[in-house]
Amino acid sequence: MRVLIRSFQQQGDQRIATERGLIGERLTIGRGTNQDVYTPDLRAALAHAEIVHDRRGPLLIAKSANGVWINGAPVESAKLEAGDIIEVGRFRLEVLAVGGVPELVLGYEEKLSQAADLQARKASLKTRLSHTRLSLRGMAWGLMLLMLAVGLLLPLALRYGSSPAGETPRDRSLAQSGIPFDDSVWLSGPVSSVHRYFVEDCAACHEKPFRQVRDSACLACHKDMAQHSDDPAILDHPAFSGQQCTDCHREHNGTHGVNAQSPTLCTDCHANPDKEFAAARLAPASSFSKAHPEFAPRIAAFDAKTGKFSFAKQRQPPATLREATNLIYPHDVHLNPKGIDSPEGKVVMQCADCHQPDSRGVSFEPVNMEKHCSSCHRLDFDPDDPDRELPHGRPEQIQGVVRDYYYAKALQGGVMDGKAPAVVRERRRPGETLPRDGARAALDWADGRARQTMVDVFERRTCHYCHQVQRSDDPSKPWTVAPVNLQEHALDGSRFDHAAHQAQPCSDCHGADRSKTSADVLLPNLNSCRDCHGDTGSDRQVPSACTLCHAFHIAGSHHFGGPAKGPKPDDAVHGAGSAKPAKAPGAAPKESPK
Amino acid sequence: MAQTPHGSFLRHRGYRYLKLASLLCIVCILIYGWHDPQDGPNGGSWLGYTLGTVGAGLIGWLAWLGVRKRRYSSTAGTVKGWLSAHVYLGLALITVATLHTGFQFGWNIHTAAYVLMLMVILSGIFGIGVYVRMPTLITENMGASDRETLIDEILDLNQQALKLADPLGPEVHRIIARSTERMRLGGGLWAQLFGPLPPGRRAIDELRKIVVDEERAANAKTFDPQSSTVMFMAGELAQAKKRGEIAEKSRQLMELIGRRNALIVRVNRDIQLHAQMQIWLYFHVPLTVALLAALAAHVISVFLYW
Numbered sequence: 001m002r003v004l005i006r007s008f009q010q011q012g013d014q015r016i017a018t019e020r021g022l023i024g025e026r027l028t029i030g031r032g033t034n035q036d037v038y039t040p041d042l043r044a045a046l047a048h049a050e051i052v053h054d055r056r057g058p059l060l061i062a063k064s065a066n067g068v069w070i071n072g073a074p075v076e077s078a079k080l081e082a083g084d085i086i087e088v089g090r091f092r093l094e095v096l097a098v099g100g101v102p103e104l105v106l107g108y109e110e111k112l113s114q115a116a117d118l119q120a121r122k123a124s125l126k127t128r129l130s131h132t133r134l135s136l137r138g139m140a141w142g143l144m145l146l147m148l149a150v151g152l153l154l155p156l157a158l159r160y161g162s163s164p165a166g167e168t169p170r171d172r173s174l175a176q177s178g179i180p181f182d183d184s185v186w187l188s189g190p191v192s193s194v195h196r197y198f199v200e201d202c203a204a205c206h207e208k209p210f211r212q213v214r215d216s217a218c219l220a221c222h223k224d225m226a227q228h229s230d231d232p233a234i235l236d237h238p239a240f241s242g243q244q245c246t247d248c249h250r251e252h253n254g255t256h257g258v259n260a261q262s263p264t265l266c267t268d269c270h271a272n273p274d275k276e277f278a279a280a281r282l283a284p285a286s287s288f289s290k291a292h293p294e295f296a297p298r299i300a301a302f303d304a305k306t307g308k309f310s311f312a313k314q315r316q317p318p319a320t321l322r323e324a325t326n327l328i329y330p331h332d333v334h335l336n337p338k339g340i341d342s343p344e345g346k347v348v349m350q351c352a353d354c355h356q357p358d359s360r361g362v363s364f365e366p367v368n369m370e371k372h373c374s375s376c377h378r379l380d381f382d383p384d385d386p387d388r389e390l391p392h393g394r395p396e397q398i399q400g401v402v403r404d405y406y407y408a409k410a411l412q413g414g415v416m417d418g419k420a421p422a423v424v425r426e427r428r429r430p431g432e433t434l435p436r437d438g439a440r441a442a443l444d445w446a447d448g449r450a451r452q453t454m455v456d457v458f459e460r461r462t463c464h465y466c467h468q469v470q471r472s473d474d475p476s477k478p479w480t481v482a483p484v485n486l487q488e489h490a491l492d493g494s495r496f497d498h499a500a501h502q503a504q505p506c507s508d509c510h511g512a513d514r515s516k517t518s519a520d521v522l523l524p525n526l527n528s529c530r531d532c533h534g535d536t537g538s539d540r541q542v543p544s545a546c547t548l549c550h551a552f553h554i555a556g557s558h559h560f561g562g563p564a565k566g567p568k569p570d571d572a573v574h575g576a577g578s579a580k581p582a583k584a585p586g587a588a589p590k591e592s593p594k
Numbered sequence: 595m596a597q598t599p600h601g602s603f604l605r606h607r608g609y610r611y612l613k614l615a616s617l618l619c620i621v622c623i624l625i626y627g628w629h630d631p632q633d634g635p636n637g638g639s640w641l642g643y644t645l646g647t648v649g650a651g652l653i654g655w656l657a658w659l660g661v662r663k664r665r666y667s668s669t670a671g672t673v674k675g676w677l678s679a680h681v682y683l684g685l686a687l688i689t690v691a692t693l694h695t696g697f698q699f700g701w702n703i704h705t706a707a708y709v710l711m712l713m714v715i716l717s718g719i720f721g722i723g724v725y726v727r728m729p730t731l732i733t734e735n736m737g738a739s740d741r742e743t744l745i746d747e748i749l750d751l752n753q754q755a756l757k758l759a760d761p762l763g764p765e766v767h768r769i770i771a772r773s774t775e776r777m778r779l780g781g782g783l784w785a786q787l788f789g790p791l792p793p794g795r796r797a798i799d800e801l802r803k804i805v806v807d808e809e810r811a812a813n814a815k816t817f818d819p820q821s822s823t824v825m826f827m828a829g830e831l832a833q834a835k836k837r838g839e840i841a842e843k844s845r846q847l848m849e850l851i852g853r854r855n856a857l858i859v860r861v862n863r864d865i866q867l868h869a870q871m872q873i874w875l876y877f878h879v880p881l882t883v884a885l886l887a888a889l890a891a892h893v894i895s896v897f898l899y900w
Contacts, residue, residue, distance in 0.1 A: 043756060190700070
């Protein structure tokens with residue numbers, strides 16, 4: 001084997017190469033001075049390795065059991081290729097060429113001096129975290145760029161880089177949802193359920209960057225919104241001036257909708273209404289369970305002179321109130337659990353026999369004589385003809401009906417009444433008329449019977465059972481029946497949904513079975529509501545926001561900051577309900593309806 | 595914990611910043627409890643904006659410590675005072691920022707910023723722990739010496755061992771050469787944090803075997819009663835003497851390698867303690883930078899979509 005050894009030496013700036021050729025069976029490498037390639041480094045064995053040549057080319061064989069480092073790994077033996085690096089201590093042998101003439105060209109170089117080698121080995125030790133692949137700067141940059149890309153640049157690009165086409169927020173939102181990325185990382189909280197259908201179109205509400213949402217954004221859709229008090233006087237009040245939709249309607253706060261649930265929206269003013277709205281004479285309300293005024297139902301009074309009812313709010317415990325109805329109706333008698341007499345015998349009555357829910361289930365249909373009373377309270381007047389009944393509700397017609405009835409009887413004759421004149425008692429043959437001389441007696445009998453019957457109907461039974469009847473001097477209307485006031489839903493300032501309370505028996509709230517007179521106001525008091533309903537946030541009672549029963553100043557045509565249109569200030573009303581008692585700040589309270 | 599000299603930043607000026615931070619937390623909690631915004635507690639109420647501003651200010655100031663501690667010429671307070679304030683106000687930030695959220699969380703950049711902040715603070719708490727505990731352990735391990743000197747000594751011992759091994763024949767040289775090659779000081783992240791394997795007993799065991807073999811051979815030949823020829827005796831004696839020397843030098847080598855190994859263990863322990871003491875910074879600092887980016891995105895987004 002012929003080997004060319006090219007030794008490199010650094011002299012100043014120059015790298016000088018010297019060459020020597022060797023011919024032999026093997027090339028020996030080691031620290032021993034007898035070696036062909038001399039590597040005086042204590043880490044090398046005296047005979048460290050040798051290179052032999054066979055048909056396949058040069059082959060390196062380690063002579064030390066520790067192996068030889070070739071290309072950074074210890075080996076027992078290896079076929080040498082051009083470019084292989086053999087490291088022996090601080091000496092470096094490079095295979096420059098194989099397979100030609102000579103068969104092997106070997107570069108030889110002392111990499112470092114002994115002292116420099118020691119320094120280099122020291123320097124190559126990884127003894128600090130900064131020597132490892134962990135990079136403080138790399139991690140910081142990586143995380144920062146990730147945050148900026150996902151948290152800032154992507155949403156910005158989606159907002160300003162694309163402009164989804166569409167007329168309405170819904171259209172633009174649909175166009176936006178076609179883009180595979182979204183900017184929901186910017187959502188500060190769930191959008192209310194009612195606005196979700198255009199959730200992708202942020203610009204629908206956030207019209208301009210870095211500017212708070214303005215009323216114009218809300219009114220773009222809610223252009224007909226007009227439910228914030230009809231009362232220009234209250235809208236002009238300093239407490240309301242400059243109010244924005246977003247002052248009360250907050251978005252991104254959950255799915256419940258943008259109507260505030262917190263009672264503070266109401267109690268900020270209503271806890272101490274005299275402070276700002278003294279003229280309205282409102283009762284303070286700061287908490288349903290602790291500080292809420294008693295119900296103030298509208299209660300009727302009857303003026304006998306004018307024959308008219310007048311209504312006024314009465315804020316007292318309902319049990320102490322008496323209302324004029326002009327009707328005689330003892331609830332306790334009708335609800336007697338043992339039953340009440342009827343033409344068909346004893347009947348046990350239920351509330352629902354007379355009080356039937358209206359179509360929405362919120363309240364009840366008015367009680368009606370024909371439907372609810374007449375099966376027992378029959379309006380018959382002649383025991384001989386029990387099927388014949390008087391019309392209800394028209395006392396002025398009764399005189400005529402009764403007279404006509406008895407005149408007809410007198411004409412027909414055959415009346416089985418011993419006290420009646422003979423002409424009335426006589427049976428008449430078909431075609432026979434009343435004899436002339438008996439006519440006066442027959443009419444007198446009929447008049448007498450009619451008068452007696454009417455006294456009976458008006459003053460002793462039938463009408464008298466339930467109504468206030470008075471004899472009058474007017475011969476055409478000898479009796480007058482006082483007008484009737486059927487108690488109805490008497491709370492103006494609140495809603496009450498009977499359907500929502502269907503599971504409760506009526507008697508839980510209404511003491512009807514103990515009521516002896518129709519003047520009783522059977523509205524429950526506030527405490528019976530408090531049995532179940534508590535303040536918002538309550539965990540032992542039904543958490544009840546103000547708006548569960550009260551609407552916010554619902555009225556016809558004004559929203560905050562809107563133009564003063566609609567009813568004239570004179571007709572203005574303040575308060576829930578539509579056209580009920582009017583109270584405006586600065587105006588004297590009026591307790592009666594117009 | 596605070597009894598050690600290294601924890602003295604916690605006791606700085608009679609816990610001045612602990613008191614200040616506690617006061618801040620109590621004030622924030624009281625106002626939060628009293629405040630009753632009509633749409634529930636959230637970052638957009640006046641208190642939400644206030645807490646957010648205080649929190650962002652704190653984050654900025656806390657991050658400034660990274661700059662301040664490198665400014666050795668700065669006269670704005672001592673670094674120890676800054677560190678003390680950094681620790682306590684950093685802990686107070688948990689309260690301020692949590693109240694700022696109004697306990698509204700979601701999969702968004704706002705909660706991401708909050709979580710990053712918590713991670714930064716948690717890594718900081720870990721940092722307090724190691725800064726209080728590790729220096730004592732490091733001193734216990736290293737005594738008066740320093741790591742550089744010990745490494746020099748180890749390399750020197752390797753060199754000495756090779757020199758000593760060289761005349762003892764290729765086998766001993768091979769053992770020592772391998773032992774010096776296989777020696778591990780420090781290493782990658784895992785090796786630094788949990789320590790490289792302690793130096794093996796292989797070199798020493800192999801040397802011991804040689805010592806035993808050589809001594810037995812030397813003794814056996816010296817006192818062989820069967821030997822009769824004087825010349826043979828003389829040759830045997832010379833060989834026996836040489837074997838005795840080999841055994842003696844191998845013994846020295848064992849001692850040398852043993853000393854070196856003890857140093858390696860100490861240096862590696864030192865590397866490990868330092869790595870464990872500093873690893874939290876590799877979370878604390880990059881997470882802080884990420885937090886600043888997320889905070890910027892949070893603030894920009896909430897005001898862009900005001």
